[in-house]
Amino acid sequence: MTILVTAAGGQLGHLVIDALLRRGIAASDIVAGARTVSKVADLVERGIRVVPLDYTAPASVAAALDGVDSVLLISGSEPGKRYEGHVNVIEAAKTAGVGKLVYTSLAHADTIDFVLAPEHKATEEALVASGLPAVILRNNWYAENYLPDVLRAADTGEIAASVGDATVVAASRADYAEAAAVVLTEDGHVGRTYELSGDTAVSYADIAAAAAIVLERAVGYAPITRTQLEESLAGAGLDAGTIGFVAAMEDGIARGVLSDADPTLARLIGRPTTPIADALRAAVDAARVTV
Template sequence: MTILVTGATGQLGRLVIDSLLERGADPAAIVAGARDIARAADLEARGVRVVELDYDRPETVTAALDGVDRVLLISGSDVGQRVPQHRAVIDAARAAGVSQLVYTSAPKATTSDLVLAPEHKATEELIAASGVPAVILRNNWYTENYAADLARAASTGVLAASVGDGRVASAGRRDFAEAAAVVLQEDGHIGEVYELGGDIAWTYADLAAAISEVVGRPVVYTPLSTEEHAAALEAAGLDAGTIGFVTALDAGIRDGALADTDGTLARLIGRPTTPLVDGLRALA
């Protein structure tokens, strides 16, 4: 069985390959797809086959899928361009007759009001229409997403956001990578849509307390209204588009878009998910 990991030089892709190898996969049976293959030299040194795969160049996607049985489609990072990029992989997977396509989606992608959800919803619809046997991994937030908040709070003692009392069921990126590796290697997952999140859904007051524990100084969560948050971001020099995106994300969190957790991630990986404070400590 040959497994292709797209976006293999990204943070999640590398961890998925690590997890596959740790779980006993033959390096020669792993294909690392990368836009810039020079960045994958370390993977090649471990015996992994490296191929060029650029979502924006469908011919590279088709070539990368040659002889591949299972594919992990890691969602692209170019917000606004994801649907055509993902379509290139889905179309190539259908043409190649792959036995399983695994996609990293967003929480409740088909029903969520989260600003990031529409592109994931559209991708899931493309996968369903393609007829390719698939597994959907709806990943909640990575704790690593809070690296900038950690650094800022370490300096200022303040964590400011417009999420209200919204909760986030984050987990470590490695937790989600392990789940992807499990699904890629095991049978019996085709047709499943897994809502994946950390074991505990925490508030930003909890996040402030965890950051305080990690950095060794008091950190206070300061809740802002959307208008106050937008004004603060504007004062920091952010452009209108970025301000709108950030405040929309916070509004989604406030409304519960990232709050659900039912233990599915922990069950898939066979252990508890990484606690918030441990994930932050690794960042620090």
């Protein structure tokens, strides 16, 4: 069985490959597709075949799929530009006769009113229409999304957000990566859609408390209004489109779109999901190593 991991140059892709190797998949049976192959030089050293793969370049997708049995389609990283690239991969996988395609979607993508949801919903619909044997992993929030906030809090002593008392059920990238490796390597998952999240909903006050543990200093949560958020982002030099996008994300979180805990992730990986403080500590440690 040959498995192609797309977007392998990113953090999630690397972690999935790590998880596949831990599950006993031979390096020679893993293909790492990356838009920038220099980002996966470490994988070459581990005996993994690396191929150029750009979602917006169909020829590169078709070439990457040569001899592949299963594919992990990691969603693109540029909101507003993802869907077309996803469809390129889906169509190429169908042409290649791929036996299983796993897609990393978003929690409740088909029902929630959230700025990130439409492209995921459309991709899921395209995947179903393709007839490919597929598994949809609806990942909730990544704990690592809070890394910039935690690093700023090391200086400011606070985490500011316009989400009120909302909660999220974030899990670590490593948790989501392990789940992807499970469904890629086990039978019985095709045709399933899994809602994946952390075990416990946490408030932003909880996140600040976890940051305090990691940073070993006092950190508080500072609720702000949407207007204050937009003014802060403008002061940081962000353009109007980005400001509106970030504000819309926080508005969705404030409405509770990421607060629905589900036990499926823990069941798939066979252990509790990573506590928020542990996930943040690992992210901070990794960031400090790369500085």
